[in-house]
Amino acid sequence: MSDEAFTDEQAFRGEARAWLEERLDGARPERRDWERTLGRDGWIGIGWAEDGYGNRRLSLAQQVVWAEEYARAGAPSRLGHIGENLLAPTLIADGSQAQKDRFLPAVARADELWCQGYSEPGAGSDLASLRTSAERDGGTYRISGQKIWTSLAREADWCFVLARTEQGSRRHHGLSFLLVPMDQPGRIDVRPIRQMTGTSEFNEVFFDGAIARAEHLVGGEGNGWRVAMGLLAVERGVSTLVQQIGFEEELGQVVRAAVDSGAVADPVLKDRLVRQWAELRTMRWNALRTLGSQQDSGAPSVAKLLWGGWHQRLGELAMAVRGVGAAAGPYDWSTERPYELDELQQLFLFSRADTIYGGSDEIQRNIIAERVLGLPKEPREPKEPREP
Helix, strand or coil: CCHHHHHHHHHHHHHHHHHHHHHHCCCCCCHHHHHHHHHHCCCCCCCCCCCCCCCCCCCHHHHHHHHHHHHHCCCCCCCCHHHHHHHHHHHHHHCCHHHHHHHHHHHHCCCCCEEEECCECCECCCHHHCCCEEEEECCEEEEEEEECCCCCCCCCCEEEEEEECCCCCCCCCCEEEEEEECCCCCCEEEEEECCCCCCCCEEEEEEEEEEEEHHHEECCCCEHHHHHHHHHHCCCCHHHHHHHHHHHHHHHHHHHHHHHHCHHHCHHHHHHHHHHHHHHHHHHHHHHHHCCCCCCCCHHHHHHHHHHHHHHHHHHHHHHHHHHHHHCCCCECCCCECCCCCHHHHHHHHHCCCCCCCCCHHHHHHHHHHHHCCCCCCCCCCCCCCCC
């Protein structure tokens, strides 16, 4: 990097830091209001391949700087990241001009929030086996089926849905990518999924004749698999570096817990702490190395394998340094209510799913084997035809 480029980057870092400090000012804004604040000042869509939708367009280095400063400022977790980082790049790549003009400004202003309708019961990592159907009815599609593990479904105004539009089609054939409004009482039912942590970040979504307009079909009928795979290709990028800043903070909490409990004196646990730190640094260097690369088709899968296992091991280590005290917590005898999980207990329980969601480890290894190493695909046993 030249001296001039370094100076520009440092100047932008100061601008980003000052903006965050001024807008947060020790307060914790309501998340929807915060999204609109980001949109008003052009901080949504900074990585889009196009500008002119109310967003400022920044270089890759500036995107990294903004992401780092945002995480370090402790700013609210984003409600609009699915629309900004998944839907918008997909529309820029595959959407019509009318679709871009309709949806991108609303995403950039945070006027509309999005969720993702991909996974289904029995069609999670094996997405091509999905069964949700969409039947053309004049100028609309009527969608029936179920999606699961849908983040932000209760807050979202819209959902992009992968559905089967060709009756009798199988696997990745006959799928289409539809933009569906969520405000359809009686046609769309959202049910929270309670997790081991007691929280409900994910939801089930049931479609019972939900309506999507034909002009909100992206990429043409039957091309949904190609559009969906293009979306997944942009799912990991600068956001990986933001995630690692959060990981660094969690690792610091585990180290402090080890010091407080005296577990840091155990040479085995101390070695595990050092190993976690070294692996986190390696993940960061790998993310920076592959950032923006369009040639390494296995990079997202490698990144997922690395951070999924790392975070799961961190959760296990968090419990190990706490000893038997990790299994219990304060109990309010006056109300006889169960104790609330502390941050490290939540870390352990939530991280049990890290190697499953977002594409299981087995799926990521298959992608690397087939697309990068050129190994033959696993043989698939033919499924029995369904009863008519």
